[in-house]
Amino acid sequence: MKHRLSLLFLSMQNLTRRPFRTYALVLAIAIVSGAIFSTTTLMWGVNSSLKRGLSKFGADLLVVPRGSLISMKSALLTGEPSVFYMDSDILKTIASIKGVKKVSPQLFLSSVEGDCCVMGNAFIIGFDPATDFTVLPWIEEKIEAIFQMDYAIVGGSNSYNVGDDIFFYGQKLKVFGKLGRTGVGLYDNAVFINIEKAYSMAEESHKLPGVSPLKIVRGQISASLVQLDLGAKLPFISFTISKNPDVKVITAGNIITSVRQNLVALFSSTLILSIVLIIANTLMISAIFSTIINERKRELGLLRAIGAKKISIFGLIIYEATLLTSFGGFLGVAVGIVIMRIYQRTIIFNLKSLNMPYIWPSAASIVLLAVAAIGIAVVVGITGTFYPALRGSKLHPYDAIRAGE
Amino acid sequence: MSDSILVIKDVWKTYEIGDERIEALQAINLDIEKGSFISIIGHSGSGKTTLLSVIGGLTEPTQGSVSLDGADVWKLNDAGLSALRNEKLGFIFQFSSLIPTLRAIDNVALPYIFQKRNNTDIYGRAEKILSILGLSKKLNSFPSELSGGQQRRVAIARAFINRPSIILADEPTGDLDAQSESEVMEFFSEINEKEKTTFLLVTHNMELAGMTDRIYRMKDGILTNGG
Ligand SMILES: Nc1ncnc2c1ncn2[C@@H]1O[C@H](COP(=O)(O)OP(=O)(O)OP(=O)(O)O)[C@@H](O)[C@H]1O
Ligand SMILES: [Mg+2]
Numbered sequence: 001m002k003h004r005l006s007l008l009f010l011s012m013q014n015l016t017r018r019p020f021r022t023y024a025l026v027l028a029i030a031i032v033s034g035a036i037f038s039t040t041t042l043m044w045g046v047n048s049s050l051k052r053g054l055s056k057f058g059a060d061l062l063v064v065p066r067g068s069l070i071s072m073k074s075a076l077l078t079g080e081p082s083v084f085y086m087d088s089d090i091l092k093t094i095a096s097i098k099g100v101k102k103v104s105p106q107l108f109l110s111s112v113e114g115d116c117c118v119m120g121n122a123f124i125i126g127f128d129p130a131t132d133f134t135v136l137p138w139i140e141e142k143i144e145a146i147f148q149m150d151y152a153i154v155g156g157s158n159s160y161n162v163g164d165d166i167f168f169y170g171q172k173l174k175v176f177g178k179l180g181r182t183g184v185g186l187y188d189n190a191v192f193i194n195i196e197k198a199y200s201m202a203e204e205s206h207k208l209p210g211v212s213p214l215k216i217v218r219g220q221i222s223a224s225l226v227q228l229d230l231g232a233k234l235p236f237i238s239f240t241i242s243k244n245p246d247v248k249v250i251t252a253g254n255i256i257t258s259v260r261q262n263l264v265a266l267f268s269s270t271l272i273l274s275i276v277l278i279i280a281n282t283l284m285i286s287a288i289f290s291t292i293i294n295e296r297k298r299e300l301g302l303l304r305a306i307g308a309k310k311i312s313i314f315g316l317i318i319y320e321a322t323l324l325t326s327f328g329g330f331l332g333v334a335v336g337i338v339i340m341r342i343y344q345r346t347i348i349f350n351l352k353s354l355n356m357p358y359i360w361p362s363a364a365s366i367v368l369l370a371v372a373a374i375g376i377a378v379v380v381g382i383t384g385t386f387y388p389a390l391r392g393s394k395l396h397p398y399d400a401i402r403a404g405e
Numbered sequence: 406m407s408d409s410i411l412v413i414k415d416v417w418k419t420y421e422i423g424d425e426r427i428e429a430l431q432a433i434n435l436d437i438e439k440g441s442f443i444s445i446i447g448h449s450g451s452g453k454t455t456l457l458s459v460i461g462g463l464t465e466p467t468q469g470s471v472s473l474d475g476a477d478v479w480k481l482n483d484a485g486l487s488a489l490r491n492e493k494l495g496f497i498f499q500f501s502s503l504i505p506t507l508r509a510i511d512n513v514a515l516p517y518i519f520q521k522r523n524n525t526d527i528y529g530r531a532e533k534i535l536s537i538l539g540l541s542k543k544l545n546s547f548p549s550e551l552s553g554g555q556q557r558r559v560a561i562a563r564a565f566i567n568r569p570s571i572i573l574a575d576e577p578t579g580d581l582d583a584q585s586e587s588e589v590m591e592f593f594s595e596i597n598e599k600e601k602t603t604f605l606l607v608t609h610n611m612e613l614a615g616m617t618d619r620i621y622r623m624k625d626g627i628l629t630n631g632g
Contacts, residue, residue: 005511005518013506302502305463306563307491307519310483398463401498 007312011320014296021288022324028284029328029377032277034336037373039270041340041361044369046263046351049359058134059225060234062250063094063241068222083108085220086246094224097240099232104131107198108222109214122158122191124168126198134225135179135192142177149194150174156181157188166191169205169214173197185357195221278380285321285384293317293392300392301400310393317389321381329377333370410571410603411437411460416469418455418626429455430466431626439570440601442594444614446631447623453607454499456623457573460605461496462486474570491519495564499575499607502560503548509535510544513562520567527566534562537592539585553580561589565596571603572596578613590616 015022068084088105095103107126127135129147139153141162147153152173154160164175173193181188193201202214228237238249293300300313308316340347344360351358361369418430429452437443447453458464460471462478471478474493481489490496503512513531535544538558548556557580564572572593578586590613596602606617614620622631 005514007518010504010507010518013504017506298502299504301463302498302504303515303519304487305461305490305496305498305502306516307487307567309487309519312487312519396464398458401463401500401502 007316007319008323011316011323014320015324025285025288025324026328026331028281029325029380030332030335032274032281032332032380033329033373033377034332034339035270035277036274036376037333037369038336038340039267039274040369040373041336041366042347042351042358043263043267044361044365045358048361048365049357058137058227060228060251061226061238061241063090063224063226063247064222064250066246066248068248083222085216085222088219088221090244090247091221091224093244094226094241097237099229099237100226101229101232102131102133102225102227104128104133104225105195105221106223106225107195107216107220109198109202109216122166122168123186123189124198125186125190125192126195127192128195133227135187138179138187139177140180143174144176147176147194149197151176151194153177153179153192155179155188155190155192158191160191168193169201169211170208171197171201171204181359188357278376282380282384285325285381286388289317289321289385289388290391293388296392297395297400297403300395301397301403304395304397305401313395314389314393317385317392318382321385321389322378325377325381326374329374332377333373336373337366337370408439409436410439410474411435411605412472413460414470414472416456416459416466416471418452418459418464419467428626430459430628433469433628435621435628437603437605440597440603442597442604442606442618443621444606444608444617444619445621445623445628446608446611446614451623452626453623454575455626456628457496457575457605457607461494461573462490463496487519491516492567493570495567495569495572497561497564497572497574497577499579501548501553501556503556505548508545508547509540509551509559512548512559513566515563516567531562531566534565535559538562539588554582554585557581558585558589561592568600569602571605574604574606576607576609578608578610586613 065084065086085107091103091105094100105128109124109126129136135153136147140156143162150171150173152166152175154175154177156179158178160166160175160178162175162178166173166175168191173191179187199216199218202216203218205211205213226237226241228234234251238251241247241249303313303316304310348358360366413433413435416430416433417428420427420429433456445453445456455464459466460473460478462481465479470480473489476485476489478486478489504515507515510528510531513535514527517527532541532544535541535558538561540555540558540562543551543555543559546555548559551559557577561574561577564574574593578589581589593604593606594616597604604617606613608614620631622629
């Protein structure tokens with residue numbers, strides 16, 4: 001006959017003896033690990049989409065007019081900043097700082113539908129193809145090699161397609177290319193045009209009847225994007241630029257920080273809930289395992305009598321809790337994945353409406369989070385059973401065997 | 406004297422329940438030779454089970470020492486005591502003592518999992534002992550599917566699985582019919598003869614006691630040679 005005896009086998013047999021109790025415990029643990037897994041996965045997704053977006057963005061620094069600082073930070077992630085302008089002389093000043101590799105201007109135009117055919121709101125950004133390093137490199141598909149004056153490039157979340165015609169302020173533009181999705185809201189929703197085209201469009205807008213004209217003067221810009229040399233001292237450069245009282249410097253780092261603060265605020269209630277769940281479940285496991293120990297006193301005494309060490313009894317009980325909670329943890333994670341997959345549109349939509357870009361974490365990250373969630377479930381099990389298991393292991397063998405006689 | 410397997414010196418066991426003191430064992434001295442078959446008789450409550458559990462490393466005596474195969478039982482640490490229970494002792498309990506979630510054969514092989522040795526034929530041995538005890542058809546039954554007497558025989562089989570040097574049998578045939586009882590006793594004496602296993606048998610049955618090498622009598626915690 002085949003060997004089947006082991007502590008593991010014994011624990012598994014124990015779990016089958018009260019199926020309802022086992023199911024209930026597994027389910028309770030599944031809720032904890034499922035909740036933790038889902039919330040951390042969502043947080044992770046927002047966080048990594050931020051990072052990915054901003055690194056794709058390619059700019060180490062963003063220099064903006066003082067007044068637009070706050071709106072810029074949130075705009076980068078979700079959409080339109082309010083528009084402020086500064087003088088383009090700043091570009092030369094920045095370019096002259098040691099450690100600065102590239103500087104490129106951008107001009108934001110508040111969106112107004114043209115007199116024909118523009119669907120919804122589009123945020124227009126004028127950029128300079130000659131110095132650009134944040135737009136052209138990210139085009140995923142384009143109609144030809146050269147970007148011409150009446151071409152436009154659309155962000156990854158835009159509904160326009162390559163080759164479409166769009167109209168702004170009475171001007172017809174052809175969609176030259178489309179960017180990949182970045183998670184940076186400002187880019188994903190925008191329409192990019194040549195900055196020269198933007199200036200002339202502003203001039204032309206004064207002639208259009210029934211449209212409030214664009215109040216932009218040639219030589220004004222909304223932001224300058226800065227790329228640094230490798231090894232350049234970011235704080236030093238940021239400090240040097242900030243000497244100009246009319247501008248503010250935004251770094252990728254402080255955008256992530258400010259969003260992360262929102263993120264923490266959003267999820268802190270869920271985190272508190274998770275902690276409460278963890279504590280409640282630990283106490284529940286503890287109470288139930290105390291009962292289990294009492295029920296099995298005789299058997300535990302018997303196991304001692306046939307040669308089980310105290311530590312083996314302790315191990316047997318901990319083993320049982322580990323099996324139970326890892327199974328519960330696994331179930332929670334599995335159900336969490338299924339639910340997130342089913343409702344992924346709703347989830348992403350809701351996060352977007354909270355200014356949070358979202359990209360699913362990589363498979364490796366999801367595995368990591370799953371393992372962590374199952375790990376937490378197991379820790380709940382072990383912590384909860386620790387004291388009952390200790391008591392079980394310290395039972396006086398003969399009294400335990402006599403119990404109930 | 407050098408052939409002693411069990412030496413008990415001045416063992417006392419006192420239970421205190423509230424103000425009441427129960428002298429379950431009083432000044433017990435005993436020296437048992439390896440391979441002997443001893444029986445202990447006595448009224449209910451006289452202390453027979455208490456004595457076996459002190460010998461078997463399950464109940465610590467209030468006073469005195471127990472030496473088993475040269476080892477001072479109550480001076481061993483948990484690991485030593487557990488190994489002794491596992492390897493040297495076979496305890497047959499007065500009351501049912503099977504693990505309800507395990508089949509008969511697993512119950513018999515159970516002591517094996519607390520062992521470091523690698524005994525690959527443990528199931529073969531378990532099956533053999535169960536067959537000798539008339540349970541060859543019940544190997545895969547759960548305790549709840551067995552009669553009281555069958556359960557008792559499974560518990561007996563388990564006591565022998567690790568070839569112990571001493572068997573402590575607490576009324577092992579209490580709920581067996583005459584036929585099974587004599588089969589069990591036959592098995593005991595065969596093991597006793599072949600493997601020089603020492604037996605300490607607690608019984609109410611004078612006839613059984615009469616078949617053993619020596620009879621001790623227990624009365625109010627005092628052990629006398631009742632030969
Ligand atoms: N754990 C305990 N706590 C208190 N008193 C105990 C305990 N165990 C045994 N006793 C008492 O010790 C005495 C001896 O009990 P023991 O079980 O050894 O008797 P016994 O000879 O085996 O009786 P029986 O033939 O009924 O099995 C009894 O008076 C019993 O009440
Ligand atoms: Mg008794």
